[in-house]
Amino acid sequence: MNENTQDMKEQGQQTEQPMEFEKALARLEEIVRKLEANDTPLEQSLKLFEEGVALTARCNALLEKAEQQVSMLVRGQDGTMTPAPMPK
Amino acid sequence: MNRQPGREGDVLTVSQLNAIVKALLDNEPLLSHVMVRGELSNFKYHTQSGHLYMTLKDEKSAVRAVMFASSAKKLLFRPENGMKVIVEGRVAVFERDGQYQLYLTGMQPDGLGALHLAYEQLKAKLAAEGLFAPERKKPLPKTPFHIGVVTASTGAAVRDIIHVLGRRFPAAQVLLYPVLVQGPDAPPMIVEAINWFNERHAADVLIVGRGGGSIEDLWAFNDESVARAIAASAIPVISAVGHETDFTIADFVADLRAPTPSAAAELAVPDSLTLRQRLSNVNVRMADLLLRKTSAGRARLETLSAHWALRQPEKLLDEKRLVLDGLSQRVLQAQQTRLERGRQSLSLTAGKLSALSPLGVLERGYSIVLRRDSPVRRADELAVGDELTLRFAKGEVQARVTKTKEQQ
Numbered sequence: 001m002n003e004n005t006q007d008m009k010e011q012g013q014q015t016e017q018p019m020e021f022e023k024a025l026a027r028l029e030e031i032v033r034k035l036e037a038n039d040t041p042l043e044q045s046l047k048l049f050e051e052g053v054a055l056t057a058r059c060n061a062l063l064e065k066a067e068q069q070v071s072m073l074v075r076g077q078d079g080t081m082t083p084a085p086m087p088k
Numbered sequence: 089m090n091r092q093p094g095r096e097g098d099v100l101t102v103s104q105l106n107a108i109v110k111a112l113l114d115n116e117p118l119l120s121h122v123m124v125r126g127e128l129s130n131f132k133y134h135t136q137s138g139h140l141y142m143t144l145k146d147e148k149s150a151v152r153a154v155m156f157a158s159s160a161k162k163l164l165f166r167p168e169n170g171m172k173v174i175v176e177g178r179v180a181v182f183e184r185d186g187q188y189q190l191y192l193t194g195m196q197p198d199g200l201g202a203l204h205l206a207y208e209q210l211k212a213k214l215a216a217e218g219l220f221a222p223e224r225k226k227p228l229p230k231t232p233f234h235i236g237v238v239t240a241s242t243g244a245a246v247r248d249i250i251h252v253l254g255r256r257f258p259a260a261q262v263l264l265y266p267v268l269v270q271g272p273d274a275p276p277m278i279v280e281a282i283n284w285f286n287e288r289h290a291a292d293v294l295i296v297g298r299g300g301g302s303i304e305d306l307w308a309f310n311d312e313s314v315a316r317a318i319a320a321s322a323i324p325v326i327s328a329v330g331h332e333t334d335f336t337i338a339d340f341v342a343d344l345r346a347p348t349p350s351a352a353a354e355l356a357v358p359d360s361l362t363l364r365q366r367l368s369n370v371n372v373r374m375a376d377l378l379l380r381k382t383s384a385g386r387a388r389l390e391t392l393s394a395h396w397a398l399r400q401p402e403k404l405l406d407e408k409r410l411v412l413d414g415l416s417q418r419v420l421q422a423q424q425t426r427l428e429r430g431r432q433s434l435s436l437t438a439g440k441l442s443a444l445s446p447l448g449v450l451e452r453g454y455s456i457v458l459r460r461d462s463p464v465r466r467a468d469e470l471a472v473g474d475e476l477t478l479r480f481a482k483g484e485v486q487a488r489v490t491k492t493k494e495q496q
Binding site: 021022025028031032036040042056060062064067068069072086 | 229253254258259264266284360370374
C-alpha cells in the first residue's frame with residue numbers, strides 16, 4: 001500500500017490528500033454546527049469534540065511540511081516524461 | 089522554336105500564344121514579386137487540397153488569385169469575402185485557360201493587423217461555441233496539494249510561481265512540465281503538457297502561462313489548439329499570461345484568469361497560516377461550545393436540585409399521601425352512599441312485601457277464620473255447631489259456632 005502510494009507520487013499521480021483535507025474541513029464545520037445545536041446531548045457532544053480535535057490535528061499534520069517539493073518533468077529517450085528534482 | 093513571335097505572316101497555336109505570354113510575364117521582374125491591395129470576392133476554400141481560390145477586386149477591375157495549401161496553412165486569420173487585404177505573390181499565366189492570375193504567398197488584412205484579426209476571429213468563433221461561458225468554469229480546489237505548472241523551465245514566470253507557492257502553501261507538491269512558450273512549436277507542446285496532466289490526474293490544479301511580452305510573443309496563448317486543450321481539461325486551469333491589460337484566448341477559456349504568473353500562484357493555493365489559524369479557531373470554538381454545553385447541563389442540574397421536591401422529598405410524599413387520603417376517602421364515601429341507598433331500597437321493598445302479605449294483616453290485629461282449612465268470607469256460610477279454626481298472627485285456636493244472626 002505504502003509502496004503503491006509512493007509509486008503513484010513518482011508518476012505524478014494525484015493522491016487523496018486534498019479530498020481528505022477538504023472532507024476533514026467539511027466535517028469540522030458539521031461538528032461545530034452540531035455542537036451549536038441545543039438538542040445535541042452532552043454525551044454526543046463529547047464524542048463530537050473528540051472527533052473534531054483529532055481532525056484538526058490531522059489537518060495540521062497535512063499542512064506540516066518542512067520544505068516545498070518541486071519537481072520538473074524530464075523527457076526520456078523514449079519520449080516519456082519522468083519527474084526529477086527541480087534544478088535550483 | 090523556329091518561328092520568331094510577332095513576325096508578320098506567322099500563325100500561332102493557342103498553346104504557343106499562351107506559352108509566349110507566360111514567358112513574357114515570367115521574365116518581367118516587376119511581376120515576380122508584387123504586393124496588391126484589394127477586396128476579396130468569390131473566395132473559395134478547397135477542402136481536399138487546402139488551396140484557396142479568390143478574386144481580388146477594386147472599384148474598376150478584378151484579377152484572379154490562388155494561394156496553395158503550403159502558404160494557406162501559415163495564414164493567421166480566415167479570409168472572407170468583402171475583406172480588404174494586401175496580398176503578396178507573383179503574376180503568372182494559367183496556360184490552360186489563357187488567364188493570368190496572382191499566385192499568392194501571403195495575405196494581410198488591410199488596416200487591422202493580421203494577428204489582431206486572427207485573435208478577433210478565433211475569439212468570436214470560440215465564444216459562439218460557448219467555450220467562454222461562465223457555467224463551463226470549474227471551481228478551483230480549495231486546498232490543492234498537487235499543482236501542475238505548464239510554462240518555460242527558465243525565466244521569471246516559473247521562479248515567481250514556485251516562490252509564491254512555497255511561501256503560501258509549502259505543503260503542495262509542484263510539478264513543472266517545461267514547454268516552449270513562443271514560436272510555432274509552443275502550441276503543440278502546451279497542448280501536450282495539459283493533456284499529460286489530465287491523462288494521469290497528476291494535479292489538482294494547473295497553472296498555464298508565461299511572462300509578459302509583445303502580442304507576437306504571447307501568440308501561443310491565442311492559439312486555437314491551446315484554447316481547446318484548456319477548455320477540455322478536466323483539471324481546473326488558471327491562465328497566467330503576464331500581460332495585465334489584454335486578455336489572451338487562453339484567458340477566456342481558463343477556469344480562472346490571473347494577470348501574472350505570481351498572481352496565478354496566489355490564486356491557486358490558500359495561505360497556510362490562515363488555514364492553520366482557521367483550524368485553531370475551530371478548536372477553540374469547539375472547546376467553547378462544549379464548555380457552554382457542560383455548564384448549561386450543570387446549571388440545569390442545579391436548578392433541578394434546588395427544587396423543593398428534591399430538597400425535601402418527604403414533602404413530596406406528604407403531598408402524595410394527601411392525595412391518596414383524599415382519594416380513599418372518596419372511595420369509602422362512595423361505597424357508604426351506595427350501601428345506604430341499597431339499604432333504603434331494600435326496606436322499601438320489604439315494606440311493600442309485608443303490606444301484601446296476609447301475615448302483615450294479621451299483624452295489625454286481624455285474624456282468619458278457617459273451616460276445614462278454607463277461609464270463611466261470609467257469616468251465612470256457617471251453621472250452629474260448625475267446627476272453626478281461628479288463625480292469629482301468632483298461633484291459632486279451635487272454636488265452635490254457638491249462635492247465628494240473620495243478615496240484614
